[in-house]
Structure formats: C-alpha cells, structure tokens
Amino acid sequence: MDVDQRDVDQRDVDQRDVDQRDVDQRDVDQRDVDQRDVDQRDLDQRELGQRELGQQLAGLDALEGDEAGAPGRLSVLWGRAWPKLTALVLAVAAWQLVVLSGWRPSYVLPGPSTVLDEVVRIGGTGAFWQALGVTASRAAIGYGAAIAVGSVIGALVATIRPLRTAVGSLITGLQTMPSIAWFPLAVLLFKLSEGAIIFVVVLGAAPSIANGLIGGVDHVPPLLVRAGRMLGARGPTLFRHVVLPAALPSCLGGLKQGWAFAWRSLMAGELLLILPNRPSIGSQLDFARDLNDSPLLLAYMIVVLIAGILVDGAFGAVDGRLRRRRGLVDTAT
Amino acid sequence: MSLVTEARLSSATPAIVIDGVSKRYATGAVALDDVHLEVRRGELLAIVGASGCGKSTLLNLIAGLDSPTSGRLSVPGGRPTLLFQEAALLPWHTAAGNVELALRLRGVGRAERRARAAELLEVVHLGGMGERRPHELSGGMRQRVALARALAQEPDILLMDEPFGALDAMTRDLLHDELERIWSETGVTIVFVTHNVREAARLGDRIVLLTSRPGRVAAEFPVDIDRPRRIESPAVSRLATEVTAALRLEVARHGR
Numbered sequence: 200m201d202v203d204q205r206d207v208d209q210r211d212v213d214q215r216d217v218d219q220r221d222v223d224q225r226d227v228d229q230r231d232v233d234q235r236d237v238d239q240r241d242l243d244q245r246e247l248g249q250r251e252l253g254q255q256l257a258g259l260d261a262l263e264g265d266e267a268g269a270p271g272r273l274s275v276l277w278g279r280a281w282p283k284l285t286a287l288v289l290a291v292a293a294w295q296l297v298v299l300s301g302w303r304p305s306y307v308l309p310g311p312s313t314v315l316d317e318v319v320r321i322g323g324t325g326a327f328w329q330a331l332g333v334t335a336s337r338a339a340i341g342y343g344a345a346i347a348v349g350s351v352i353g354a355l356v357a358t359i360r361p362l363r364t365a366v367g368s369l370i371t372g373l374q375t376m377p378s379i380a381w382f383p384l385a386v387l388l389f390k391l392s393e394g395a396i397i398f399v400v401v402l403g404a405a406p407s408i409a410n411g412l413i414g415g416v417d418h419v420p421p422l423l424v425r426a427g428r429m430l431g432a433r434g435p436t437l438f439r440h441v442v443l444p445a446a447l448p449s450c451l452g453g454l455k456q457g458w459a460f461a462w463r464s465l466m467a468g469e470l471l472l473i474l475p476n477r478p479s480i481g482s483q484l485d486f487a488r489d490l491n492d493s494p495l496l497l498a499y500m501i502v503v504l505i506a507g508i509l510v511d512g513a514f515g516a517v518d519g520r521l522r523r524r525r526g527l528v529d530t531a532t
Numbered sequence: 533m534s535l536v537t538e539a540r541l542s543s544a545t546p547a548i549v550i551d552g553v554s555k556r557y558a559t560g561a562v563a564l565d566d567v568h569l570e571v572r573r574g575e576l577l578a579i580v581g582a583s584g585c586g587k588s589t590l591l592n593l594i595a596g597l598d599s600p601t602s603g604r605l606s607v608p609g610g611r612p613t614l615l616f617q618e619a620a621l622l623p624w625h626t627a628a629g630n631v632e633l634a635l636r637l638r639g640v641g642r643a644e645r646r647a648r649a650a651e652l653l654e655v656v657h658l659g660g661m662g663e664r665r666p667h668e669l670s671g672g673m674r675q676r677v678a679l680a681r682a683l684a685q686e687p688d689i690l691l692m693d694e695p696f697g698a699l700d701a702m703t704r705d706l707l708h709d710e711l712e713r714i715w716s717e718t719g720v721t722i723v724f725v726t727h728n729v730r731e732a733a734r735l736g737d738r739i740v741l742l743t744s745r746p747g748r749v750a751a752e753f754p755v756d757i758d759r760p761r762r763i764e765s766p767a768v769s770r771l772a773t774e775v776t777a778a779l780r781l782e783v784a785r786h787g788r
Binding site: 248249252255259263422423425426430431436445447524525526 | 597623637672673
C-alpha cells in the first residue's frame with residue numbers, strides 16, 4: 200500500500216514535470232513565433248517604406264513629364280517646306296520680271312524656263328556627270344584632308360597653351376585670307392595639277408575647322424570637365440569622352456564654315472586651273488562663257504547652287520539632331 | 533543612435549583625416565585656414581556654413597581636384613567621388629549612358645555595363661527612365677541619375693556639395709529618405725555640405741559648423757536622434773534651432 204502510494208506520487212510528480220516541460224517548450228515556441236513575427240513585421244515595414252518611397256518618387260516624376268504629344272511628321276515637313284517654296288517662287292518671279300523688262304537681250308540673260316530646260320538637257324549628257332564626278336571627288340578629297348589637318352591642329356592648339364599663344368591668331372589670319380590669293384603659289388609648288396587645286400581647298404577650309412574646334416573647347420562648361428575628372432577621366436580620355444563631345448556643336452559650325460570655304464576655293468580653282476582631260480563643273484562654266492552660251496552657263500551655276508544647298512541641308516539636319524538630343528531646341532514654339 | 537551606425541563608427545581607422553589644412557588662392561583669398569577634421573568610416577557627416585566658408589573648397593581638396601596650400605590631408609577610407617549642386621550630367625548621353633560612362637571608365641565590359649546601369653537606375657527609383665536624356669528629366673531626377681552615376685564608381689566616400697540645394701522641398705524630403713536608405717545599405721562614408729541647417733540635422737550623424745572667410749571649424753554638434761528621422765520632427769527642429777543660433781552668431785561677426 201505504502202509502496203504503491205509512493206509509486207503513484209512519483210508518477211504524479213513525473214507527469215507534472217513533463218507537463219511543465221511541455222508548457223516551457225510551448226512558451227519558447229510562442230516566443231520564437233513572436234520574435235519571428237516582429238522580424239517579419241520589421242522587414243515588411245521596411246519593404247513597405249521602400250515601396251512607398253518608390254511610389255512617391257514615381258508620382259513626382261510622372262507629374263514632371265510633359266503631356267503635349269509630338270506634332271505629326273507631315274505637319275513638321277510642311278512647316279519647313281512652305282517658307283522655302285515661297286522664297287523659291289519669289290526669286291524665280293523676280294528673275295522672270297527682269298527678263299521681261301528687256302534689260303538685257305534674252306540670249307544674254309535667258310528666262311527661268313529656258314534655263315530649266317537646259318538643266319534637264321545637260322542632266323541627260325555623260326559630259327555633265329563626268330564633270331560632276333571630277334568636282335565631287337576633288338571636293339571630297341580636299342574637304343576630307345582639311346578635316347584631318349584642321350582637327351589635328353585645332354586639338355593641339357586648343358590643349359597646349361604655348362602653342363595657342365604662338366599660332367592662335369595666325370589661324371584666324373589664315374581664315375580671313377582669300378583663298379584665291381594662294382593660287383599663284385600653289386601653281387609654283389604643284390604645277391598645273393590636281394595637287395594645286397587640293398592644296399588651295401585645304402588651305403581654305405582647314406583654318407575654319409581648326410577655329411571651330413578651338414572655340415568649342417574654350418566654351419566647354421568647366422563643371423562637365425570636373426565631372427569627367429571625378430569619373431576618373433584624364434588627358435586624352437577626358438578629351439575624348441567629355442571635351443570633344445561637349446565641343447561638338449561649335450565644331451559642327453566650324454565644319455560648315457569650312458565646307459563653304461572649300462566649295463568656293465574649289466570653284467575658283469577649277470575656273471583658274473583648267474586641266475586637260477579633266478572636265479569639271481568649273482571648266483564647264485568657263486567653257487560655256489567661251490561659247491557665249493548663257494543658258495548653259497546659268498544651268499551650271501544652278502547646279503553649283505543646288506550642290507551648296509544640299510550640303511547645307513545635310514549640315515542643318517545633323518545640327519538639328521544634335522541640338523534636339525541635347526535639349527537645345529525650344530519645344531514651345 | 534541605431535546599432536548599425538554604432539558598429540560602423542567604432543571602426544578603427546578614420547575615412548578622412550584633415551590636419552591643419554589651409555587653402556590660399558592665387559588672388560590672395562584665404563578659403564580655408566588651419567582646418568582640423570576627422571571623418572569616421574561609414575559616418576554621415578554634415579558640414580554647414582554660410583557663404584564663403586570654403587565648403588566647396590574643402591570637398592574639392594578631399595576629392596583631389598585641388599591641393600592644399602599647407603597642412604596634411606589624407607583619405608585612408610578609400611576612393612572618394614564628388615556630387616555637385618548641379619547634376620553635371622553629360623547632355624549628349626542618355627541617363628543610362630551617363631551611368632554607363634562611369635562604368636566604362638572603370639573598365640567594365642560592354643554587356644555588363646548595360647545590366648549594371650539598369651540596376652543602378654533601379655536603386656534610385658528610375659528604372660525604365662534610362663533612355664531619357666538629361667533635358668527630359670526634372671532637377672530631382674537628374675540629381676538621382678548623378679547619384680546612380682556616382683554609385684557606379686563604387687566609391688568608399690561620397691562627397692556631396694549641396695546636392696539638393698536647387699530642388700523643391702517635397703522632392704528634397706524624398707531624396708533625404710533615398711540617400712539615408714542607400715547610405716545604410718552600402719555603408720558608404722558621406723560628407724554632406726549644405727547651407728540648410730535642418731537638412732544637416734535630418735541627415736547627419738554629426739554636424740560641423742564652419743566659419744566664413746576664412747573657413748575654420750567653429751563648432752561640432754553630435755546628432756543623437758534615432759533613425760529613420762523626419763525633417764519636421766521636434767528633435768530635428770530643436771537641434772536645427774541650436775545650430776542656427778550658432779551660425780547666426782558667426783555670420784553677425786562679419787556684419788561689424
């Protein structure tokens with residue numbers, strides 16, 4: 200009896216121990232769960248904060264965007280075309296009026312329709328295309344060489360200070376010098392050859408190209424240069440990634456002016472130096488004057504004008520694209 | 533002070549040591565005069581001062597864009613980079629292009645550059661804006677692109693020269709949150725220069741007040757306010773009032 204009772208007591212105690220341990224375990228579990236809940240809540244809270252911040256920023260960003268849609272392509276094209284067309288019509292009308300006034304006989308100053316017929320006629324001849332080919336290749340070689348020479352000189356003068364002091368004003372001096380003044384020397388140096396013409400074209404165009412680059416480098420915002428240096432760019436790397444692209448709009452101005460000088464120099468050269476078996480636009484002009492063929496002369500002049508306008512249009516397109524990309528175009532107009 | 537901050541501040545060597553640094557310009561103007569300052573690793577130090585206190589000069593010196601006339605300046609904390617008041621993005625690149633250039637100049641390969649730039653823009657909440665050009669972004673967005681570009685350099689120290697000075701208050705508040713988050717996630721050391729005392733109290737672990745003409749360290753204020761903070765909280769306001777009082781005293785000195 201006694202023993203039994205003790206056994207039972209002992210078992211009771213054991214049971215209680217087990218119960219207690221169970222309770223303890225449950226407590227610990229509960230605390231773990233609580234802790235995990237807290238952790239989870241912290242994480243959720245942070246994620247929520249993060250998402251909220253993102254949303255608020257996105258909201259502000261969206262409010263900043265402009266709502267106006269871009270105008271249609273056709274209306275843009277028309278907007279650019281009508282002033283040009285109007286100007287053309289006015290110029291042709293003025294020309295026709297001068298012809299009608301009888302100021303000069305029509306075999307000296309033919310009317311627009313005669314000249315237009317002549318343009319169409321020479322467009323069908325092989326001689327014209329051969330002449331155009333010769334002139335175009337001279338222009339390409341001369342202008343290409345001028346770009347190479349002008350860029351290298353421009354880059355050196357823009358970045359090396361003593362060189363700048365030494366030859367900076369010399370370049371501007373060369374730029375203002377009429378290229379036709381170079382021809383006598385060119386003939387002495389290169390005889391009557393392609394080289395003489397190219398020489399003058401390069402001398403005509405390179406100073407403008409160099410000056411465009413120098414001016415562009417001078418106007419690069421110092422902040423961009425500092426930002427570039429902070430990104431770890433130095434020397435040539437800085438020049439290539441920051442200075443040169445920043446100077447590009449001014450460079451383009453120099454290139455455009457350089458082209459104008461190159462084209463003029465080329466025409467002067469082709470009129471002055473007529474090389475055997477090398478028919479060119481310039482030699483055709485001279486030829487037409489010799490024959491007193493006014494319509495032919497004017498037709499070639501119109502070709503020269505059109506070539507100038509087309510190249511200028513190409514420069515304009517590149518310049519417009521550059522300015523649009525950099526936000527230098529007022530979209531409100 | 534939060535646990536994270538405390539652990540970081542206890543790191544042994546400082547990030548920046550400025551020991552008796554002076555800067556005199558060729559014109560004779562003294563921008564900084566005998567400045568002593570230590571920035572701890574992982575610290576967010578706010579520097580305030582009125583105009584002419586040489587705040588920008590100090591940052592340029594730390595960034596290595598300029599060198600001190602006298603005194604010693606060392607940056608054992610690693611590579612610094614500088615954020616300007618204007619974003620100084622390259623206008624011929626897109627937002628992503630600007631970030632990619634920073635990566636490219638560090639020698640990161642082309643394919644990786646693209647992916648990394650997208651990630652970084654995501655970090656500053658500008659995911660999907662990568663193809664925009666700088667002029668198509670607001671001031672706040674530009675400043676975030678500049679921040680992403682700075683982070684692309686994986687700097688150890690971020691020097692910020694009144695980066696939010698030109699922004700509206702709403703945008704500035706959000707960018708404070710943003711900067712605090714990036715700081716706590718990356719562990720980068722930040723020196724934040726501002727003339728806005730509240731901004732300094734909102735962000736800094738410590739505020740250093742510089743005198744003007746010449747710039748000297750006038751006073752230091754520890755900021756014992758738990759993060760995350762709000763700029764309109766009473767604790768931030770109280771500290772800002774205290775610092776402003778000291779700043780006004782300093783400015784008044786020049787009025788006599």
